[in-house]
Amino acid sequence: MTHQTSQKSAAKLAIVTGGSRGLGRNTVLSLAKRGIDVIFTYNSNQAEAAATTAAAGELGRRAIALQLDVGDVASFDAFVGRVQEALAGIGAEKFDFLVNNAGTSHHGDFEKTTEAELDELFNVHFKGVFFLTQKLLPLIRDGGRIVNFSTGLTRITVPGSGAYAAMKGAVEVLTRYLAKELGARGIAVNTVAPGAIMTDFSGGMVRDNPEINRRVAEMTALGRAGEPDDIGPMVASLLSEDNRWVNAQRIEVSGGMAL
Template identity: 45%
Template sequence: MTQHRIALVTGASRGIGRSAAHALARRGANVVVTYRADAQGAADTVRMIQDAGGDAFAMQLDISDVGSFGAFTAELTDELGSRWRSTRLDVLVNNAGIGLFDRLADVTMDSFDALVATNFRGTFFLIQALAPHLADGGRIINVSTSLTRHVSPGTSVYSASKAAVEVLSRSSAVELGPRGIRINAVAPGPSATDFNSGAMRDDPELRGTLAAQTALGRVGKPEEIGDAIAALASEEARWITAERIEVSGGALL
């Protein structure tokens, strides 16, 4: 990635979002870190990037609140202009999302609506809001899950919301392709992050079970997902678009 490109990573106060922000910064990008509630976590991400010689700043964004996107976009372009003398993004990483896991009989309308509103509707309308501010030749990377390929009890609504994101990635790639914008989905497998209350990170028995189901014999690390996102955003991947790239260590093959 060339120097001074600008990337925005949603949900970058922790986990995969933080790792993606770091990986993009290491490749020369200035990074906008967004967070929903964890301002301190976002500040830590910014500090880590700056301590490593990069540049970043944080903005609050709740992607389930589509009505806030107009004000967010206006503030974002103002900040980009004042800090980095640009009003354009080069990379958009849609990482923010939630995981609510219930078996079919226990899914409530509230949990269903929360998953769809955050994981799919929020992602869709954020792309809509920011696409006019994405540079020609830019990239959009949407974070999905390996659960759109294999199944697990209690994941039906979560997986369906992410499958919708994968279809959105393909259709948007066609619409924005004439501008040279590439859109892909990265689908992480079991990873030791704090997602779902850190279950895979903190539960050795669960981690061992999942590790035994991967070709590489372990669960993933958040930085491995972040590196894959940054690689997909690079010039070396310039001929890849409308694809789902699974980063799972060969889970449940």
Template identity: 50%
Template sequence: MTGDESRHVAVVTGANRGLGRATAVALAGRGIRVVLTHRGDPADAERVVREIQDAGGDALAARLDLADVDSFADFRADVLRRVEERWGRTSLDVLVNNAGVGLFGALEDVSVDEFDTVIGTNLRGTFFLIQALAPHIAEGGRVINVSTSLTRQVSPGTSIYSASKAAVESLTRSLAVELGSRGIRVNSIAPGPTATDFNGGAMRDDPELRRTLASGTALGRVGEPPEIADAIAALASDDLRWVTAERIEVSGGSLL
């Protein structure tokens, strides 16, 4: 994947809100055309599409439930058809695996269903979506997996979520080798505390929690979604074309 980024097409999962929305907007701001996925009500996703179009970019929305692996073949066929009809492309250039779930609890409180939901979505869903789309990613493309700073630092009640993301980071390194022969770079971005609606919007809406988290960062505050999104967009560009199999933490120096 080289040359004019305005020819490129990216798929961003979970892009109807939060970090995914910010990522779709950041990529579109670089001229990349975006397929943004959503799981529930399409209204939020369509608002993001309009936001991108109003700013001079182009995007389309597609429904995807990352926990429903059996739906991936139909999702792939639908997206490839729409991308060809809309933009005349038969391949993709960037896949950002942002969608995921966070269920938190102490060891004794985690249920089997909660465990299966987190691992089934964050690891199983991510793996099989890459499997489904990798044959259709152009030579020199990029796969960017969203992880978390919690794979480096420890916080009570985050065991299954952190484990699912640590597995994604391991997956990132392995797939960088498998896909490297096609020039495809595979990296993970590990956001620190960020003011999104994740986990009920706690880091965005709880002033006391924000102050506590900010006190543990070198830059003295929690992050904002565009700051994470810009790092993802940089990885998607040619600026970091010699970077693969890496975990890049974007946390403002959290808990050093």
């Protein structure tokens, strides 16, 4: 009975890619507020990663930063080894939640998009999500959850965003297949598709350009552009037991854009 009690009281653990800034950072801290410890990845900015770790610590939770380029599949085996070391360091063997958030932006007309640009988008947004999830799957507990980030641009057509949106569309299809194939393990898999959010994504375009911000607000039912705090808490809620029966869904979190 004592062993069962300690199992129930143990903190849940999540892995969040791209957790040092923007929506990833907000997700890390939203999970921390719910009592969940986090391993998160960052690409190059150690200072931002350290700030996220410190912020989680102030909330009373542990956040461990690991460097990862999600577009470099060849590095994934070594990364999984580092995850296993991090888990062992906190007395765990497996984790509960995987949030595939890390990504890059791209704006360019179809006619001008190069093969190199398309390859980079594919490596980061689809191939990386596919194989990182595959490599981490043995470490995810049965009954766990996976959330893949997409974009409102898979529904709303904005010229110049076709290549980026197409990769996210592939992720949405992959999500449904993962939900079907992992159902036997009790693992729910969903897509979260944010609308236009005021972060440094795309060079801070929505946050820092008043004209774009105004246009976004005008096409949104709730009358403003989104903020990181509109997304992170929603993801944390989706990962909770309250939403255990939500599976294989694309959930747009946009305030009602382009209705």
